[in-house]
Amino acid sequence: MEEPSETKRSTLSGRLEAQWIVGFVDGEGCFYVGINRHPEMTAGYQVLPEFTVVQHLRDIQILYALKSFFCCGVVRSNHADRMAYRVRGINHLIERIIPFFDKHQLKTKKKINYIKFRKIVLMIHQKKHLNSEGIKQIRKIASSMNQV
Amino acid sequence: MEEPSETKRSTLSGRLEAQWIVGFVDGEGCFYVGINRHPEMTAGYQVLPEFTVVQHLRDIQILYALKSFFCCGVVRSNHADRMAYRVRGINHLIERIIPFFDKHQLKTKKKINYIKFRKIVLMIHQKKHLNSEGIKQIRKIASSMNQV
Numbered sequence: 001m002e003e004p005s006e007t008k009r010s011t012l013s014g015r016l017e018a019q020w021i022v023g024f025v026d027g028e029g030c031f032y033v034g035i036n037r038h039p040e041m042t043a044g045y046q047v048l049p050e051f052t053v054v055q056h057l058r059d060i061q062i063l064y065a066l067k068s069f070f071c072c073g074v075v076r077s078n079h080a081d082r083m084a085y086r087v088r089g090i091n092h093l094i095e096r097i098i099p100f101f102d103k104h105q106l107k108t109k110k111k112i113n114y115i116k117f118r119k120i121v122l123m124i125h126q127k128k129h130l131n132s133e134g135i136k137q138i139r140k141i142a143s144s145m146n147q148v
Numbered sequence: 149m150e151e152p153s154e155t156k157r158s159t160l161s162g163r164l165e166a167q168w169i170v171g172f173v174d175g176e177g178c179f180y181v182g183i184n185r186h187p188e189m190t191a192g193y194q195v196l197p198e199f200t201v202v203q204h205l206r207d208i209q210i211l212y213a214l215k216s217f218f219c220c221g222v223v224r225s226n227h228a229d230r231m232a233y234r235v236r237g238i239n240h241l242i243e244r245i246i247p248f249f250d251k252h253q254l255k256t257k258k259k260i261n262y263i264k265f266r267k268i269v270l271m272i273h274q275k276k277h278l279n280s281e282g283i284k285q286i287r288k289i290a291s292s293m294n295q296v
Contacts, residue, residue: 027175
């Protein structure tokens with residue numbers, strides 16, 4: 001069940017400020033690109049970019065506030081008592097998430113990761129993930145992400 | 149060595165906005181009160197409130213930017229490859245940290261913890277930690293903090 005109640009959904013709606021979101025995502029956000037072998041795809045791989053913020057269940061209202069702010073994504077159970085706000089749709093990433101983080105820049109080194117994520121999302125939008133040269137480039141960028 | 153270089157210290161100085169800090173602290177900050185038995189103290193206990201933000205070494209410049217913003221605290225090694233920005237001085241907590249988070253309210257449930265922390269810091273400032281009734285109250289509040 002995605003949305004437990006209207007009350008939980010709207011508690012913080014409209015009350016988040018852009019800079020608060022940047023700070024919170026600098027701390028808690030994740031820009032991730034999953035790449036799976038997928039024989040039915042033209043280039044043999046499926047590319048799954050994802051923007052995620054994970055919180056303990058106690059702060060689920062923050063995740064719904066992010067969903068309201070960005071007008072996209074879902075709030076789902078992550079694991080155990082943790083919940084995740086997640087945006088996977090390419091159009092939502094292109095139209096809502098990327099313009100926001102282009103305008104309001106991250107301040108931690110997470111920004112380097114975001115730039116790589118952005119590059120891959122734009123390549124997918126340009127259908128470059130459908131040929132083997134594009135997939136090769138995407139896999140190279142993705143392999144350098146989220147490293148300690 | 150507290151401050152590796154002037155360059156690292158000043159990279160982000162003056163560039164943090166209040167709402168970014170609130171968002172970042174909502175994610176990464178900690179308001180903690182340590183209580184240790186201490187036979188030499190009047191009431192038998194030492195109370196150590198502490199505001200901390202921990203980051204991987206790669207984002208040490210963020211910790212120095214927080215130090216610059218609040219004009220107090222230290223940046224120190226935490227453990228392994230993690231660094232901490234830490235404010236422990238009662239006067240700094242009273243004059244800089246508490247007025248900031250009173251004005252710019254936290255949005256996650258960390259706020260509940262902050263309110264308890266604030267209460268204890270004010271009690272210490274009023275010297276209530278020097279008598280056994282005060283210590284009893286402080287221990288009760290502190291024991292209810294940072295619970296999952």
